Amino acid sequence: MKDRTYIKDLRDHVDAQVTLFGWVSKARATGKVSFITLRDGSGLCQCVLEKNDVTAAFYDEAKKCPQEAAIRIRGTIFAEDRAVGGVEMRDVTEFSVVGNSGEYPITPKPHGTDFLMKNRHLWFRSQRPWIVLRIRATIVDAIRSFFNDRDFILIDTPIFAPAAGEGAQNLFEVDYFDEKVYLAQTGQLYVEAACMAHDKVYCFGPTFRAEKSKTRRHLTEFWMVEPEIAFADLDDVIELAEDFVCAIVRRVLKDHRADLETLGRSIDVLENAVKPFNRITHAEAAEILRGPKATELLQTDLTTKTARVEEIKAALSETEAKLSGGGLKAWQQDKLTAEVNNLREEMGELEVEIENIPHHIELARNFDDGGDLGGSNETIISRLYDTPTFVTHYPRDCKAFYMKQNADDPTRVNNVDLLASEGFGEIIGGSQREENYDVLLKRINEEGLSQSDYEWYLDLRRYGSVPHGGFGLGLERTVAWICGLKHIRETSAYPRMMGKIYP
């Protein structure tokens, strides 16, 4: 298979003969011309076969080629404005089937989520999921390059963890030779130890949460990258996070502009993700939430969403009247029915949102200064600004034991969360770590954790303890934000969620 050209390179082969290998993504045939849209690992290309003396030997076979059959095809590349991608293959001289295809379950028509998830192994051949997984791969590469280029050392932290960090109810328990261990929910404590050896380190791998949440923001298995830096305070951590997120976004904009447009992602929103990001403290966030701005935002939401529902209702009755009016071709009926279904789906979502708004208003108004930000509050804060927003200095009592107590206000810690714009939620959580032995030990005891589990961790404060800190970035939430996906399951090739383990 040496003589093979990839579709992404076809612009360099105009007027030349090439051989393509790939899968039939779409096929249409007329009497004497048939069109095959071919997909290889690099893109899509339309191949046009005309029935003539040259093609007689294989024309009928090619014409009957079903969706997703794997083929080899040789022909000449022409510049062609009518074809997607600007080039197409004509004057085909050779054609063969590498692997035939049966009745392919995923058709060009719409499918339901359940069906698509059960066919995830096939679904990601389709255009949108195909693009999303490519962007994910680019983001992973951007993450690795960012840290490697800055002399961070990669440390792989264990997935079997002996002790529960913070409360065992959201961890997966594993039988480890008759001993109870847990699947890691973070590599942070381990990466802190490595930080004292290498100064700048990061880990990047899967983490697990047994949270019984069935929402569009949760997976039970997801990837997290966690850098840790020595001789650093909270400001250093925030600066690193800011540079990091900017670098990822810039890389995706550079490599995937056309893909983002295909996904329908607003490029402007991503271009707004430049330094400096917006920065507020938890206390300021609380004030905003309880103040008129938050309520106003939600009231406006309520008005626009209610108006949209009325609009949809009008459109629905109009379309339904057209449908029952008769005199339509079958395909017109099909199209109108699809429109009706889309409208109904949108209306259903809006109605749930409208129902929740009063609750969210109450949550914001009565926000407790001593508590964590809830999901709806995060959404409110992030939607008030164009750039991603850092929220710092949360109350000590709602955060993990290892976070550095604030010097001016001991009820707060030097931590930071980064909220992605447009209500996509928290993509980063980080902090300066408590480097003082006595304070850390006191916190471990206060949280009711067993000191013996953390002796090794306390050692870091016994031998050359320095101010240090880091953060964790959730890969899937970042991909969802950058691609503008409303559901996190689409960011992973094989998403694991509550009640979902196949394929």
Add this chain to the structure above:
RNA sequence: UCCCCGAUAGCUCAAUUGGUAGAGCGAGCGGCUGUUAACCGCUAGGUCGUAGGUUCGAGUCCUACUCGGGGAGCCA
């Protein structure tokens, strides 16, 4: 754990107050020289999620269960 919605052909969906189960796509066959979800004609394809109940009669009504979707709580 709680609340709302759903389950009918391989897929997406219809089926009027309870009265013979339908369409499009996909599949198969035929036609058409430029298609972009092509088009035109024909063919095949169903224990209406499971188990009970009401009724002369249940896809339709009732109960329980299973599975799925969305949300709340909880969380990163």
